[in-house]
Amino acid sequence: MVDFSKGLVPVIVQDYNTNQVLMLGYTNEEAYSKTLETRCVYFYSRSRDKLWKKGETSGNILKVKELYLDCDSDTVLIKALPEGPTCHTGETSCFFNQIV
Amino acid sequence: MVDFSKGLVPVIVQDYNTNQVLMLGYTNEEAYSKTLETRCVYFYSRSRDKLWKKGETSGNILKVKELYLDCDSDTVLIKALPEGPTCHTGETSCFFNQIV
Numbered sequence: 253m254v255d256f257s258k259g260l261v262p263v264i265v266q267d268y269n270t271n272q273v274l275m276l277g278y279t280n281e282e283a284y285s286k287t288l289e290t291r292c293v294y295f296y297s298r299s300r301d302k303l304w305k306k307g308e309t310s311g312n313i314l315k316v317k318e319l320y321l322d323c324d325s326d327t328v329l330i331k332a333l334p335e336g337p338t339c340h341t342g343e344t345s346c347f348f349n350q351i352v
Numbered sequence: 353m354v355d356f357s358k359g360l361v362p363v364i365v366q367d368y369n370t371n372q373v374l375m376l377g378y379t380n381e382e383a384y385s386k387t388l389e390t391r392c393v394y395f396y397s398r399s400r401d402k403l404w405k406k407g408e409t410s411g412n413i414l415k416v417k418e419l420y421l422d423c424d425s426d427t428v429l430i431k432a433l434p435e436g437p438t439c440h441t442g443e444t445s446c447f448f449n450q451i452v
Contacts, residue, residue: 258398262362264373271371273364276427288452298358319452323439327376329447339423347429352388352419 254284255325260296265338268317268331274338275346277306279328291316293332312336354384355425360396365438368417368431374438375446377406379428391416393432412436 254261260278267274277295279287283303286294293314297304307313314332321328339346354361360378367374377395379387383403386394393414397404407413414432421428439446 262376264364264376266373273366273373273429276362276364276422291452316452318450320447321449321451322376322446323441323443323448324446325449327446329373341423343423346422346424346427347420348423349421349425350418351421352391352416 253325254279254281254321254328256281258326260298261326261328263293263295263328263330265293265314265330265332268333272345273347274314274332274334274344277304284328287316287330288319293330306338307335310336310340312338314338353425354379354381354421354428356381358426360398361426361428363393363395363428363430365393365414365430365432368433372445373447374414374432374434374444377404384428387416387430388419393430406438407435410436410440412438414438 263277263279265274280296283294283296293306295304313335318331363377363379365374380396383394383396393406395404413435418431
């Protein structure tokens, strides 16, 4: 069981094949249930304040291969197969801005 | 520049050598500055409500090798060299509870 007592729960998405971290989004009870049910990644969009199927407009969906909870059940890790680039900028991963 | 306008910022820690996702913590301005300055991972502990050097009691520190921001600068990804297991349970990674 995911612990939603502190609010939205962060979801790390990692590429199932390459292990590259692709993005981080947030989930709530509804988005988490839809993800398990459909095996496609759903988030709760903080900016639009609503359920968001990743790729619903771009087509760049994320297919769930494995899903893990962390030791205190307040973070989700999904290993997924991405269809197309994950970042809205067209990059494979959202983490392309290297500081160190 | 990290965007702290929405509050604490999640930090994904990934093993520099294996690409395994080890844990997720949170950072604020102080923890982020200390991380850059010392090249050891500092978090802001939500439960203890204070700055927390990962490994300060266990010795299981995380040495920063690379650090990335995501496309909207509100998530940090650190590739680190862990000294010892990262999870307080003794597991290598906090994500040992597989759901799918």
